[in-house]
Amino acid sequence: MGKSRRVAFLSEHADPTALLGGVDAGGQNVYVDEISRNLAQLGYTVDVFTRRDNPDTPEVIEWAPGVRVIHLTAGPATFLLKDELWPLMPEFRDAFLRFQERSGTHYDLIHSNFWLSGWVAAELRERLRIPAVQIFHAMGITKRRHQQEADTSPSERIQVEHEIIQRVDRLIAQCPGEQHELIEDYRADPAKIVMIPSAVNTSLFYPVNREEARRRVTCELHSDDFVIVYVGRMLPRKDARNIVRALAILLHEHGPLPSVKLVLVGGESMEPDPPLTPEIGALQELAAELGVADRVVFVGKRQPEVLRYYYCAGDVAVTTPWYEPFGLTPLEGQACGRPVIGSAVGGITFTIADGETGLLVPPRDPAALAERLYQLFKDRALCERMGEAARQRVEREFTWPVAARRTAELYQALLQEWRQPVSTITRASSRR
Numbered sequence: 498m499g500k501s502r503r504v505a506f507l508s509e510h511a512d513p514t515a516l517l518g519g520v521d522a523g524g525q526n527v528y529v530d531e532i533s534r535n536l537a538q539l540g541y542t543v544d545v546f547t548r549r550d551n552p553d554t555p556e557v558i559e560w561a562p563g564v565r566v567i568h569l570t571a572g573p574a575t576f577l578l579k580d581e582l583w584p585l586m587p588e589f590r591d592a593f594l595r596f597q598e599r600s601g602t603h604y605d606l607i608h609s610n611f612w613l614s615g616w617v618a619a620e621l622r623e624r625l626r627i628p629a630v631q632i633f634h635a636m637g638i639t640k641r642r643h644q645q646e647a648d649t650s651p652s653e654r655i656q657v658e659h660e661i662i663q664r665v666d667r668l669i670a671q672c673p674g675e676q677h678e679l680i681e682d683y684r685a686d687p688a689k690i691v692m693i694p695s696a697v698n699t700s701l702f703y704p705v706n707r708e709e710a711r712r713r714v715t716c717e718l719h720s721d722d723f724v725i726v727y728v729g730r731m732l733p734r735k736d737a738r739n740i741v742r743a744l745a746i747l748l749h750e751h752g753p754l755p756s757v758k759l760v761l762v763g764g765e766s767m768e769p770d771p772p773l774t775p776e777i778g779a780l781q782e783l784a785a786e787l788g789v790a791d792r793v794v795f796v797g798k799r800q801p802e803v804l805r806y807y808y809c810a811g812d813v814a815v816t817t818p819w820y821e822p823f824g825l826t827p828l829e830g831q832a833c834g835r836p837v838i839g840s841a842v843g844g845i846t847f848t849i850a851d852g853e854t855g856l857l858v859p860p861r862d863p864a865a866l867a868e869r870l871y872q873l874f875k876d877r878a879l880c881e882r883m884g885e886a887a888r889q890r891v892e893r894e895f896t897w898p899v900a901a902r903r904t905a906e907l908y909q910a911l912l913q914e915w916r917q918p919v920s921t922i923t924r925a926s927s928r929r
């Protein structure tokens with residue numbers, strides 16, 4: 498039944514054709530890319546609508562078999578932070594409608610990402626009378642709770658999220674934590690929520706021999722080094738500073754340990770550039786202040802095609818954000834057969850099996866992280882065992898074809914529901 502169904506994927510800021518690792522290009526871009534490709538494999542036709550942020554980008558890109566990326570003009574054709582996009586959403590909606598009319602395309606279903614596109618989806622659902630599925634990727638209440646005055650989201654965000662929850666047909670939660678937030682913080686109807694864990698591309702992220710990986714990466718690592726790897730956007734919330742502090746504690750408490758190194762991957766450019774990526778500057782200053790600058794290697798951003806070498810050059814991957822709605826990087830590290838130490842927050846408590854595939858630590862607690870690092874430093878056999886268990890668990894539970902199949906099942910159920918007598922649909926709409 499999935500054959501030839503056409504889905505409009507809305508993702509105003511996260512363009513699957515963008516390079517990853519910069520300030521607003523992370524997990525959502527990966528999600529849109531992977532789910533759309535895998536849905537196309539199941540017979541769906543997917544058009545991904547995103548905002549044009551470069552005048553030279555073609556309007557339509559044939560991105561993968563069955564997947565097009567369509568750049569809609571909404572506001573200036575330059576990069577804008579996602580927190581600046583809210584006033585442009587009516588224009589984004591109208592540009593979508595114009596494209597649809599001009600191209601004569603009929604969509605069967607809308608799948609929207611983030612609150613901004615969620616608002617557009619709710620609008621389109623009513624105008625086009627087609628079902629809408631929403632995935633938030635991150636919730637405003639959680640962000641405000643953790644970031645307080647540093648939260649630069651528009652003031653309307655939380656109210657609009659409440660409205661979207663009422664107006665769309667289904668909500669995808671990526672993990673139990675997100676499901677809990679939707680129900681407890683937003684009073685979402687549990688019957689509307691479907692849990693579909695995000696995943697990792699196991700043909701891009703797979704174990705590579707450590708020696709080979711160390712030869713492939715662009716930083717100098719010796720075969721007897723104990724290497725800690727961080728991969729991710731360089732933002733205060735990701736708290737790579739916590740890892741630098743833990744490194745300093747580890748070296749202070751347990752001797753000089755000359756072989757221990759920390760490799761940090763991410764940033765706005767391929768070379769570490771503090772003016773362009775202020776968080777890199779802050780990390781460099783901190784490392785110097787704590788006397789560990791010679792142990793920390795800044796790589797800059799790298800694209801997914803080579804990231805396995807960075808994960809596999811490491812003995813352990815670490816990510817200790819203050820909070821994390823889901824977090825793809827812990828899955829990537831595990832898919833590469835490495836144990837991952839992560840903070841016990843959000844999706845990370847779901848993706849790391851504590852003590853089996855990695856270790857959980859409290860966020861903002863460098864001493865606890867240092868202890869866990871020392872435990873793995875001393876026991877390489879444990880590292881190996883956890884790494885193997887990690888890869889196996891990822892293959893069993895976190896692959897994109899499985900996530901896409903569950904998404905397709907959700908679409909089918911919804912389309913079936915919408916084919917029922919009008920009263921059913923009216924009931925769904927009247928939840929507003």
Ligand code: UDP
Nearest residue numbers: 517518523524729763798799801824825826
């Ligand atoms: N990433 C990348 N290159 C980099 C840094 C990060 O490709 O230099 C990718 C990383 O591999 C992951 C994504 O960006 O797939 C980050 O997603 P995650 O869910 O971990 O965090 P988010 O950035 O969405 O908060």
